[in-house]
Amino acid sequence: MASAFARKRRRMGREHHLPRDARIRKAGDRRQARVPASLRLRCRKVGLGRAAAIVGIDVGEDFLDLAIIARGSLRLSRIALAGLGAPRAIASLAARLAEAAPELSRGAIALVDSPRAPLDADSSSIPMKPRRPAPSGRVIDGGLRHLFARLGRHRLSMYPTPGVEYFVRCLRARGLKAHLEALGRELLGRFHQISSATMGHSTINSGGALFTRFMIVGFAVHVALGMLGVRAFESFPDMEFRLWSGDVRLAPKTRRREALAVRRRICSRLARIAGIFPARAPLTLDEADAAVLALTAAAAAKSGLLVALGNPAEGRFLVALPR
DNA sequence: AGCCGCCTGGTTCCATCGTA
DNA sequence: TACGATGGAACCAGGCGGCT
Numbered sequence: 001m002a003s004a005f006a007r008k009r010r011r012m013g014r015e016h017h018l019p020r021d022a023r024i025r026k027a028g029d030r031r032q033a034r035v036p037a038s039l040r041l042r043c044r045k046v047g048l049g050r051a052a053a054i055v056g057i058d059v060g061e062d063f064l065d066l067a068i069i070a071r072g073s074l075r076l077s078r079i080a081l082a083g084l085g086a087p088r089a090i091a092s093l094a095a096r097l098a099e100a101a102p103e104l105s106r107g108a109i110a111l112v113d114s115p116r117a118p119l120d121a122d123s124s125s126i127p128m129k130p131r132r133p134a135p136s137g138r139v140i141d142g143g144l145r146h147l148f149a150r151l152g153r154h155r156l157s158m159y160p161t162p163g164v165e166y167f168v169r170c171l172r173a174r175g176l177k178a179h180l181e182a183l184g185r186e187l188l189g190r191f192h193q194i195s196s197a198t199m200g201h202s203t204i205n206s207g208g209a210l211f212t213r214f215m216i217v218g219f220a221v222h223v224a225l226g227m228l229g230v231r232a233f234e235s236f237p238d239m240e241f242r243l244w245s246g247d248v249r250l251a252p253k254t255r256r257r258e259a260l261a262v263r264r265r266i267c268s269r270l271a272r273i274a275g276i277f278p279a280r281a282p283l284t285l286d287e288a289d290a291a292v293l294a295l296t297a298a299a300a301a302k303s304g305l306l307v308a309l310g311n312p313a314e315g316r317f318l319v320a321l322p323r
Numbered sequence: 324a325g326c327c328g329c330c331t332g333g334t335t336c337c338a339t340c341g342t343a
Numbered sequence: 344t345a346c347g348a349t350g351g352a353a354c355c356a357g358g359c360g361g362c363t
Contacts, residue, residue: 059333060333060334061333061334113332114332155330155331156331157329157330157331157332158330158331158332159330159331159332159333211332211333211334211335212332212333212334213333213334214332214333214334215332236331236332238330238331238332239331252329252330252331253331253332254330286333
C-alpha cells in the first residue's frame with residue numbers, strides 16, 4: 001500500500017498537487033500567490049531515528065491515555081487532568097506529561113487523537129488568533145479524503161472539527177470543569193473576550209452538544225508537547241486500525257466487547273511487525289486507541305511509510321501506511 | 324439525482340446486572 | 344437494600360455507500 005502511494009505521489013518530500021479539490025490542488029504550488037498560506041496543504045515523508053521514542057496519546061476530558069514505545073518495549077499510562085489551573089495550566093500539563101513519560105523529550109514524536117486548533121483558529125501562536133480567511137473545512141481533512149479516495153477500499157469517517165464559537169460556548173456552560181476552563185482560557189483568551197460582547201449568553205449543556213469539548217484538552221496537549229520539544233502530530237486511531245486491519249473486520253466501538261477484542265488482536269500483530277514487546281495488552285478502548293497510534297507509527301517506520309499532511313494554521317497530521 | 328441510513332468522536336444519563 | 348460495574352441510547356455534523 002505504501003509503495004502504491006509513493007508511486008502515485010512522485011516528488012515525495014515536496015509539496016504535492018491534489019487534483020480533486022481545487023483549493024488543495026492550488027495549495028501545492030508555491031507560485032499560486034492567490035492561495036493564502038493558511039489554505040495550502042503540505043505533504044511530506046517523515047523519517048524516525050531508530051532511538052526515537054514514539055508516544056500515542058488518546059485524549060479525554062478528564063484523562064489522557066498514553067502508549068509509550070521506547071527501547072523496544074511498549075507501556076501504557078494514564079494521566080489525570082483534574083487540578084490543572086491558572087495561571088499556567090498548559091505548563092502544568094507539560095510537567096505532568098514529562099513526569100508520566102520522561103521519554104517525551106527532544107527527538108521523540110507524539111501522535112495525538114485530537115486536532116491542534118478549532119477550524120477557524122490559527123494555532124501558530126498562543127493564545128490562538130482568528131484564521132483569515134476562515135475556511136469552510138480543514139485543509140488537512142480534504143487531503144485525507146483525497147488520500148483515502150486514491151487508496152480505495154478503506155472508509156474514512158471523521159467527525160468535523162468545530163469552530164471557535166462552539167468552544168467558547170462550551171467554556172461558558174454552567175458546571176464547566178475547572179481544568180477545562182483554565183486550559184480553554186489560556187488557549188482562546190482573546191476569542192473569549194471578543195465573543196462575550198457579541199454572542200449573548202447561550203450555553204451548551206446537553207451531553208450530545210458538548211461532547212467534542214474534549215478537544216480543548218487536545219489543543220492544550222499539542223502546545224504542551226511543543227514546550228517539551230516533542231514533534232507532535234495529530235492522528236486518528238480509527239483510521240489507523242482500518243489501514244492496518246488486513247482482512248479483519250473492525251467492529252464499531254458501540255459493540256464494546258467485540259470492538260476491544262479485535263483491536264487487541266490488531267495491536268498484537270502490529271507489535272510483532274514493529275518488533276516491539278508490549279508490557280501488557282490494552283484493557284480499554286481508550287488504551288487500544290493510544291496503542292494503535294504508537295504501534296502503527298513504529299510499524300510503518302520499519303516496513304511502511306509515514307506521511308505528514310499539514311499547514312501552518314492547522315498543524316500536522318501523521319498517516320502511518322502499511323507496505 | 325436524491326434520499327436514507329450508517330459511521331466517526333467522548334460524555335451523560337438511565338437501566339440492568341451482580342455482589343456484599 | 345445498597346452499592347459499583349457495565350451496557351446502550353442520545354447527542355451533533357458531515358461524508359459516503361447503497362438504494363430507488
